[in-house]
Amino acid sequence: MKTALTIYQRELTAYFTQPTAYAIIVIYLLLSMGLTFTFGGFFRVGDANLAYPHFYWNPWLFMLLAPAIGMGLWSDEQRTGTIELLGTLPTSTWSAIVGKYLAAATVCLVAIALTFPLWISVNDLGDPDNLTIFSGYLGSFLVCCTFLAITMLVSAFTRDQVVCLIVSVAICVLMVMIGFDTVVIELTKILPEGGVEPFIAFGVWDHFNSLMRGAFRFQDFVWFASIIVASLFGTSAILTARRS
Numbered sequence: 001m002k003t004a005l006t007i008y009q010r011e012l013t014a015y016f017t018q019p020t021a022y023a024i025i026v027i028y029l030l031l032s033m034g035l036t037f038t039f040g041g042f043f044r045v046g047d048a049n050l051a052y053p054h055f056y057w058n059p060w061l062f063m064l065l066a067p068a069i070g071m072g073l074w075s076d077e078q079r080t081g082t083i084e085l086l087g088t089l090p091t092s093t094w095s096a097i098v099g100k101y102l103a104a105a106t107v108c109l110v111a112i113a114l115t116f117p118l119w120i121s122v123n124d125l126g127d128p129d130n131l132t133i134f135s136g137y138l139g140s141f142l143v144c145c146t147f148l149a150i151t152m153l154v155s156a157f158t159r160d161q162v163v164c165l166i167v168s169v170a171i172c173v174l175m176v177m178i179g180f181d182t183v184v185i186e187l188t189k190i191l192p193e194g195g196v197e198p199f200i201a202f203g204v205w206d207h208f209n210s211l212m213r214g215a216f217r218f219q220d221f222v223w224f225a226s227i228i229v230a231s232l233f234g235t236s237a238i239l240t241a242r243r244s
Contacts, residue, residue, distance in 0.1 A: 007099025025111045049128050055136040055212045059143050059204050063176045066147035067168035070104045074155040075164045093239050108144040132214030139211030142224040147172045149231035156238040179203020
């Protein structure tokens with residue numbers, strides 16, 4: 001655990017001593033705020049909640065920004081050759097994975113947390129259900145963490161950050177689009193009865209929507225945890241194979 005904490009601190013420092021984290025955070029804030037006050041109709045809707053005006057847009061943003069945060073987690077290590085040093089150091093593979101992953105997740109958490117003026121605004125303008133708003137923030141963070149874990153897995157496969165970015169974005173876009181209502185309607189026209197549910201279960205929306213609306217369902221947390229843990233275990237298996 002101490003080693004993982006050391007790696008976490010090193011990676012987090014690396015994020016914030018370079019412009020990458022700041023650029024991603026600023027882009028997220030500009031896009032999320034812009035969508036909230038334009039297409040989201042924050043003032044036009046006249047309802048003191050953030051579900052559709054703000055949280056609805058987060059999966060669309062994170063399917064692009066999360067891979068940008070995590071594309072260099074292992075690709076850069078492989079490109080520079082420092083991944084070979086991992087086998088010579090008294091550092092377990094899991095410590096490195098956990099440290100790197102938590103550092104990337106922290107960048108995501110900072111970006112999401114900086115939208116707190118919206119939470120203050122809805123409380124000033126009305127009487128919202130703050131537990132529902134917290135649930136929306138939690139769901140947004142879990143979506144980002146899921147996409148980060150997938151990106152980390154892809155990053156372990158390749159030393160090219162651009163390839164990692166493209167493949168990760170493609171997977172994340174698929175997970176967002178597959179559960180989108182319009183896509184689901186089209187799938188029901190193509191697939192036989194009962195064949196659509198597995199696709200919906202793989203998509204993000206079926207699990208994010210409940211949290212966005214304030215429903216804490218056990219199966220949703222299981223889904224997010226399963227994708228994250230499976231991706232981290234996959235990363236571990238790939239890195240262990242490279243070390244041996």
